[in-house]
Amino acid sequence: MSAINRQILLASRPKGEPSAENFKLVETPVAPLADGQVLVRHHFLSLDPYMRGRMSDAKSYAAPQPLDQVMIGGTAGEVVESKNPHFKAGDKVVGMGxxxxxxxxxxxxxGVLQKVDTTHVPLSAYLGAVGMPGVTGWYGLVKIIAPKAGETVVVSSAAGAVGGAVGQLAKARGCRVVGIAGGPDKCRSVVEELGFDECIDYRQFTDLKAMSGALKAACPDGIDGYFENVGGMLLDAVMLRANAFARIAMCGMIAGYNGEPIPMTLPQLILTNRMKVEGFIVSEHMEAWPEALKELGTLVATGKLKYRETVAQGIANAPEAFFGLLKGKNQGKQLVKLV
Structure with a gap:
């Protein structure tokens, strides 16, 4: 087939917050297929906070996104042409397109392309609750925090794709779950739609003493587990309320994504409370994905795991949607619909 492919490249590396100047929209013809290849038309593009780190050339756990190449991202779509015996036109697939x-x-x-069944799980959910964000939440909660029934688990970015899954999985395990999110609408959704016990609006508690007080009120028995997506003052406040032998799963540190310093105020609490603090990258734990996806897929298919999506329209709007994600303007999973 002959088609025009619209792509967004990384044109330059951000200095501070990323901007439209860092991206470039180009059009290229779709190349003919060689043997073994498959042509996928993407229906959805996933936007995720990790992409901000890849835009930088600073040393990290993964190689930087190369300049003048298609920006990295997860995709879900449909095979439109195949010269591979394992795929046929019409197959629904996910990958890193x-x-x-x-x-x-x-x-x-x-592993570069996975077929998915959309009979009971919508295609877009394979980029969120039944995809990398869901597995990220599952791994941090189940393998690092390892909560017991009756314990208190706190989740930052609770209205996001990862945090929302963490809280519901913790509730299913008999925990008291307290979210932290930005704004009354997000907090209302976290409690009423996702089933958290409470949600703290961090915009109402802007210093360490105030946030620590809010956590004390919401977590009268202290904090046993914390799923960290933010860092900075929120981490300090949680550590002040943490119980002995508390566990922290370090997933993201969005407070420092643009190079801001994020020192820890009281690191000695890790010692005095004998806390476990563990960072993780979910792609390094592929052995856990089948178990995680089985639970997540079943919960979504049966309506027991709720999720929200914020959807931008068209590839040209991907950069603006990405900036909104980094500023917390989305609720749930941030997607770009491409068809």
Whole structure:
């Protein structure tokens, strides 16, 4: 087939907050397929906070996003042409197709493209609750925090795709769950839609003493587990209320994504409370994905795991949606619809 593929490239590295100047929209013809290849038309593009780190060339757990190449990103779509015996036109698939409308995939490479069943789980959910964000939440909660019934678990960015899954999985395990989110609408959604016990609006508690007081009121028995997406003052406040042998799963530190310093105020609490603090990258724990996806898929298919999506329209709007994600303007999973 002959089609035009619209792509967004990383044109330059941000200095501070990313801006539209860091991206470039280009159009290229879709190349003809070679043997073993599959052409995928993307229906949805996933936008995620980790992308901000990849835009920088600072040393990190993964290689930087190369300049003048298609921006990295998870995608869900449909096979429109195949020269691979394992895929046929019409198959629904997920992969890392990047910020573009089409991708030519060497589908013989193991794991690069996964077929998904959309009978009971919507295609978009495979980029959220039944995808990388859901597995991230599952791993941090189940393998690091390992909560017991009756314990208190606190979740930052509770209205996001990862945090929302963490809280519901913790509730299913008999925990008291307290979210932290920005604004009354998000907090209301976290409690009423996702089933958290309470949600603290961090915009109402802007210093360490105030946030610590809010946590004390919401967590009268202290904090046993904390799923960390933010860092900075929120981490300090949680540590002040943490119980002995508390566990912290370090997933993200969005407070420092633009290079801001985020020192820890009282690191000695890790010692005096004998706390476990563990950072993790979910792609390094592929052995856990089947178990996680089985639970997440079942919960979504049966309506027991709720999720929200914020959807931007069209590839050209991906950068603006990404900036909104970094500022917390989305609720739940941030997607770009491409068809």
């Amino acid at each position: 990047g910020w573009q409308e089409y991708a030519v995939v060497d589908a013989d490479q193991r």
